Every structure is written in structure tokens, then in C-alpha cells.
Amino acid sequence: MKNINYCITVLAFFLISVSFAQSAQKNFINYQAVAKDSAGELLVDESVNIQIAIKFGAPDVTASYVENHTVTTSSNGVFSLLIGNGVAISGDFGSLEWGSIASYITISLNGAEIGTNELMAVPYAISSGDTRWLTNGNDIENINTGNVGIDRAPTSKLDVNGDLRLENGTSVNEISTDATLGGNSNNAIPTERAVKTYVDNATAATTPVVFKVRGNGFAVKDLDANTTIETDIWDIRTYDTRNAFNTTTKRFVVPESGYYYIHAVVRQSNTVTTSFFRISFNVDTGVDFTQIVDGDDVKTDVCGIYFLNVGQQVFVSLRNFGANDVRIDGTGSWFEGYKIN
Numbered sequence: 001m002k003n004i005n006y007c008i009t010v011l012a013f014f015l016i017s018v019s020f021a022q023s024a025q026k027n028f029i030n031y032q033a034v035a036k037d038s039a040g041e042l043l044v045d046e047s048v049n050i051q052i053a054i055k056f057g058a059p060d061v062t063a064s065y066v067e068n069h070t071v072t073t074s075s076n077g078v079f080s081l082l083i084g085n086g087v088a089i090s091g092d093f094g095s096l097e098w099g100s101i102a103s104y105i106t107i108s109l110n111g112a113e114i115g116t117n118e119l120m121a122v123p124y125a126i127s128s129g130d131t132r133w134l135t136n137g138n139d140i141e142n143i144n145t146g147n148v149g150i151d152r153a154p155t156s157k158l159d160v161n162g163d164l165r166l167e168n169g170t171s172v173n174e175i176s177t178d179a180t181l182g183g184n185s186n187n188a189i190p191t192e193r194a195v196k197t198y199v200d201n202a203t204a205a206t207t208p209v210v211f212k213v214r215g216n217g218f219a220v221k222d223l224d225a226n227t228t229i230e231t232d233i234w235d236i237r238t239y240d241t242r243n244a245f246n247t248t249t250k251r252f253v254v255p256e257s258g259y260y261y262i263h264a265v266v267r268q269s270n271t272v273t274t275s276f277f278r279i280s281f282n283v284d285t286g287v288d289f290t291q292i293v294d295g296d297d298v299k300t301d302v303c304g305i306y307f308l309n310v311g312q313q314v315f316v317s318l319r320n321f322g323a324n325d326v327r328i329d330g331t332g333s334w335f336e337g338y339k340i341n
Contacts, residue, residue: 042077065091275322
């Protein structure tokens with residue numbers, strides 16, 4: 001009867017190879033050895049139990065992965081197995097993090113621990129054979145369906161903690177969304193939207209605000225006594241550099257805050273003998289107006305300098321100071337303005 005103390009002579013332990021080039025599922029480590037009893041006698045044509053324990057960091061730590069193999073020795077006492085292809089006892093062979101720290105393998109034969117050896121560089125090829133990184137000609141491809149993080153837990157497809165450097169130019173450490181580009185530097189790449197916003201704003205800031213619209217013939221009917229109406233008679237746009245005059249509402253919409261010179265003229269072509277009028281702007285808080293009485297082909301105009309806020313709307317008002325309802329036929333009237341600063 002053979003002694004229960006066993007030993008293993010490793011024939012090709014350090015000739016371990018990983019099969020992954022053609023069949024990605026075979027990420028196993030080839031292991032071959034000779035089984036002997038304590039007297040040095042070969043265990044020939046005998047069924048033996050081999051336990052494999054893989055450890056990381058030190059040879060005496062708790063195993064990260066343990067598996068069992070039942071194999072039959074040859075007539076020379078030789079047996080072969082694939083580490084990773086046994087019956088798993090604990091751990092997951094497919095999730096082992098090869099290559100980060102030193103790894104060790106402990107072998108047991110028929111329940112008796114034989115010894116522990118450090119795995120060298122060759123088994124780390126498993127990390128190249130897990131199909132996450134593949135070579136395609138001169139290219140390296142990653143088919144990972146999740147995110148890739150470099151020195152950090154990733155929150156996007158590629159998440160880098162540090163600088164990204166290209167062949168030319170300086171390294172970059174930010175993709176900026178600053179639409180003013182004021183906080184950007186040589187190390188920031190502004191987004192397309194940030195650049196567009198900046199360019200649009202810069203273009204708008206350098207284009208002067210100038211507009212003029214005309215009412216080339218109009219009639220205000222039944223202007224009641226002592227009544228003010230909005231004079232929305234402007235049908236023809238002569239020019240409008242910032243497209244700021246709303247042709248639907250007949251109002252000037254301030255494109256940017258600042259001081260503006262505003263001028264309006266209402267020209268009257270019919271004779272009005274019982275009323276006199278005032279025109280003013282809705283933003284006018286003073287008494288800038290011109291009054292007229294009866295007569296043909298006379299005009300009333302108003303002008304002033306006003307501080308206007310962006311989005312504010314300006315229109316012309318016409319008031320009948322007479323005691324009777326009247327009709328005004330107009331011609332050649334206009335409404336204009338420009339930004340001073």
C-alpha cells in the first residue's frame with residue numbers, strides 16, 4: 001500500500017500557456033506534472049484528485065480562487081490539466097485580476113498540500129485574451145460594452161483622470177462649456193456649442209443697432225376725443241441691422257441694453273380744424289411732444305434719448321386732445337432709432 005504522503009514533480013509548470021488566439025473561451029493555464037508517493041514511487045495509471053488554489057499578493061493569504069480536478073496518471077505517472085477548467089470550489093476564475101500584483105498557486109494532491117509557487121509573466125496573457133482588447137492588423141480594439149476608466153471609476157465611455165496629450169500642441173485637461181471662453185486656457189478644449197455662442201455674441205456685439213420703418217400712407221379712423229392709441233402704421237422696413245423691429249406687432253424690441261436715440265414723425269395730409277395732437281413714445285416719462293392744429297400737410301414729431309433694457313418694446317402713441325372724434329390721413333411718416341452706447 002502506498003504511503004499517504006505524496007509529492008509532485010513539475011514537468012512543465014513554467015511552460016504554462018494560454019489558449020486565446022482562436023478560441024476566446026479557452027482562457028486556461030496548461031499544467032503538467034508527475035505524481036509520486038512519499039517514497040518516490042510513481043503513481044501509475046491511478047486516479048488522483050488535484051486541488052488548485054490561486055492567491056494574490058503573498059503565498060500565505062486566503063485563496064481568491066479554488067478548484068478541484070480528478071485526473072488519471074499515465075504509465076509514467078504524468079498527468080495534465082487546465083487550470084481554470086476544473087470544478088470551482090470558491091471564487092470566479094474569469095474575474096481574477098491578473099497582472100496587478102504577484103500571483104501564487106498552491107497545489108494539493110489527494111487532499112495533501114504539496115507546495116506553493118509564484119506564477120510568472122506568462123499567465124498574465126489571460127488579461128490580453130479576455131476579448132476586451134483585440135488586435136486587428138496594426139489596430140488595437142476594445143469591445144468592452146461598458147466604460148473605460150484610467151485612474152478613476154469611469155462615468156463615460158472613456159474617463160481619464162489626468163491630461164490627454166496629442167502628437168502636436170499642449171496637453172488638455174478639460175472640455176469646457178464656457179460660452180464666453182473667458183475661463184478657457186491652452187489646456188481646455190471648448191465645445192462646438194460654446195464656440196458658436198461666443199462667435200454669435202461677438203458678432204452681435206460688433207453690429208450696430210440701427211432701424212428705420214415707414215408708414216407710406218395710412219388712415220386712423222374714428223380717433224375718439226381725448227383718446228390715446230398705439231400708432232402701428234409702420235408697414236415698410238427701410239433698414240434694420242439687428243432685425244429688432246417686429247413687423248407683426250409694429251414695435252421695436254431692444255436687442256441689448258444701453259442708451260438709444262429714438263425719433264418718430266407722423267405726417268398728416270388732411271385738414272383737421274377741431275383737434276390738436278401729441279405723439280410720444282411709451283417709454284417717455286417727460287413732456288417731449290409737438291402739438292399741431294388744423295392745416296394741410298403738417299407733421300408732428302418726437303425724439304429723445306432713453307436708456308432701454310434688452311427685450312423692452314418701444315412703440316409710438318398718438319393722442320387726440322380735441323373734443324370731437326376725428327380722422328387723420330397720413331403719408332410719409334416714419335419711426336427710427338439707433339443705439340448710442
